[in-house]
Structure formats: structure tokens, C-alpha cells
Amino acid sequence: MRRRRKIKDAKQRLLGEISLFSACSKRDLSRIASLVDEIDVPAGRVLTRQGEPGRECFVVVEGKAKATMRGKRSVSFGPGSFFGEMSLLDGGPRSATVTAETDMHLLVLGTGNFANLLDDVPAVARKVMRGMAERLREAEPGELAH
Numbered sequence: 001m002r003r004r005r006k007i008k009d010a011k012q013r014l015l016g017e018i019s020l021f022s023a024c025s026k027r028d029l030s031r032i033a034s035l036v037d038e039i040d041v042p043a044g045r046v047l048t049r050q051g052e053p054g055r056e057c058f059v060v061v062e063g064k065a066k067a068t069m070r071g072k073r074s075v076s077f078g079p080g081s082f083f084g085e086m087s088l089l090d091g092g093p094r095s096a097t098v099t100a101e102t103d104m105h106l107l108v109l110g111t112g113n114f115a116n117l118l119d120d121v122p123a124v125a126r127k128v129m130r131g132m133a134e135r136l137r138e139a140e141p142g143e144l145a146h
Contacts, residue, residue, distance in 0.1 A: 011033040011107060012026070012029045012032075014080065014107070015029050015036070018131075019138075020128060020131040021127070022134075023126075023131055028121055028124050031117060031120065031121055032109070032124075036108060036113070038061075038107055041100050043104075045099070046097060047065060047083075047084075047099065047100060048083070048097060049097050050068075050069060051093050052093060053092065054086070054091060054093070054094045055110055055111050056088075057083070057109045057114070058082060058083055058098075059107040060104065060106060061079060062103075063078075063106075064077065064102045065101055065104060067083065067096040067098045068096060068098075068099070076101075087111065088109065
């Protein structure tokens, strides 16, 4: 029982450190932590494929992944990084292919659990939108300042 609580606290802490959920309260983070799945994937596994519909968001706990767009490397993800968040909102096509470069331990939040979260705790939607806006500003400095 104590180990389970320690794991949940670690998930909650990690989720609170990423910009997507950084505006969420401890109570919100606890709810989110209860909805994410933990998975281990081997090096070389394709996690998302550009152009295919997305149904989940990933948070990197351990390991590294690389993203490619139209076959060209664009960014790397390490512990504390996240990707696939746009799919939580619209389930649209992935903007990049993400492949595990090393063995990885990930937290995964699917669209169904995300929808349940927003139904149960509507205030989380505003907080997540704030986190996404922050991430967009970081990705396109100067261009989205208007």
C-alpha cells in the first residue's frame, strides 16, 4: 500500500512539472495521475506515426525518443518531456513520427480518460489550455506574440 502511494506521488510530481499540467492543483494532478497508464517500450518502437490519427499523449519518465517530420529529425524527448497532447483535444493526425531511441518508461493518457477528466473536473480544461498556449509560445517565439 505504501509503495503504491509513493508511485502515485511520483507520477503526480512529474505531471505537475510539465507545462501541459503545470497550472493544475495537487488535487487535479492526483486525479490525472490516477488516469494515466504506465508502459515500458523497447528501443526502436514507433510511438506515433506522422499522418495517423492520435488517441493519446505521452510523458517520458525514463529514456529518450526522437521525432521526425517528413523524414527529417526535428526534436528529441527525454525525461519530463511530453508529446501527442494535440491528440487529446482533436484526435487529428499526428504531426510527427516519434521513435524510442532507448528503452523507455512512459505515462500515457488516452482520449477517453482525458474526456472523463474534463467531465469530472471542468476547471482542468482551462489549465490545460493555458499549458498548451505556453508550449506554443515556446515553439514559435515572436510569431505568436500578437
